[in-house]
Structures are given as structure tokens and as C-alpha cells.
Amino acid sequence: DQQVKQNSPSLSVQEGRISILNCDYTNSMFDYFLWYKKYPAEGPTFLISISSIKDKNEDGRFTVFLNKSAKHLSLHIVPSQPGDSAVYFCAASEPGGGADGLTFGKGTHLIIQP
């Protein structure tokens, strides 16, 4: 049973436009959410996070929105740049980090078209 779901395996966006990546979760104990970015043959790189006490966190071109009632979060990238092409993983953890560490989704491959 997948507790963190990224239902879009891939997403293609034109350079300069907004990229919106979605993530749903089922475990109501999750209280901290993270987005990681991964290039081929590299490990995931931390991008941005949000605590469950907030509904929005912004860092430069990246904004994460959290809708606790819908158990849904999204990552907005604006404007999208060619270097943003990568696989994006949504991850979640329970209070104190949880015994299982982070639970990851399967990822969304973002492709930025020139």
C-alpha cells in the first residue's frame, strides 16, 4: 500500500511557464513533507520542505503548497528552466522522523521544453 503517491509519471512544460507537480498521501500521521530532485546517476538533492503547521513555503522559484484536509501537496516551479528537467520525488515523515525514515513517492519526470 503506497502511502505517498505521485500519479503523474511524467510532465512536459514549456520553458518559462509554471510547472506544477502533485503528490497525495494517505497516512494522517505524516507531519513533514519534502521534495527532492534527482538527475540521472546522482543521488536525490533536497529542494524544499514544509511542516504540517503551514500551508505554504516558498524558496525562490519553488513554492510548496500543503492541503491537509485533502492530504495533497504540490510543488510549483516558476518560471521553469531547462535545468529543472529531472525526476522529482515527494517524501513524507512522521513526527520524530518516524521509524521508517522518509516515505517516498515513485517520482515525476519533469521535462522542460525549450
Add this chain to the structure above:
Amino acid sequence: DTGVSQDPRHKITKRGQNVTFRCDPISEHNRLYWYRQTLGQGPEFLTYFQNEAQLEKSRLLSDRFSAERPKGSFSTLEIQRTEQGDSAMYLCASSLVSASVRFFGPGTRLTVL
């Protein structure tokens, strides 16, 4: 470079052989995690250490897998009698105890022939 490092980056082995991977975490991080990632999946938790103590093991970690962190610094992950299903990217991450953000290394890609 003060990030998480892993060695080797790639390992090709024959079924039945033993392999060992090494991870060097960020120096001030006292938590160290091992994850496995297969194609089309996100990283899956295997085990983690706080200092030298192994505090949690996933059910994915069969008895052929063993991890150590003897001095609370670097860690090794050994797979005995490798099987083709062990082919994956093995990722190491580290963090401070109080932090949820894990910083990942580049991974070791294992191919079992």
C-alpha cells in the same frame, strides 16, 4: 567536498558473490540511512543508525544484508550471496538527529549478473 560520499559508484558482480559498499556521511551528522532504489520507484528505506547504534531495519533487509557503523562515522552495507533481484541503486543519506532533511550521496549502482 563535505557532502555524503559513497564507494564504489558502480559494482558489477556475479550471482552468489558477496559485495560491500561504503558510505561516508557529512561529518557532523549522527544519523545515517541506507535506501535502495529500483527503476521507476522512489528510494525505499532499508535501515538507519544513530551514531553506532542500528535503530531500525526494514523488512526489505533480508538476512543476506548486514550494515555496520562501527565508530559512528562511516558505514558499510554488505550483501551476501547476491541475487539478480538485488540489482538496484543503493543510496546512503545522513542527517542531524533533530532534522527530517536527509542529505543523499551519489549512490552505488549494483548489477548482479
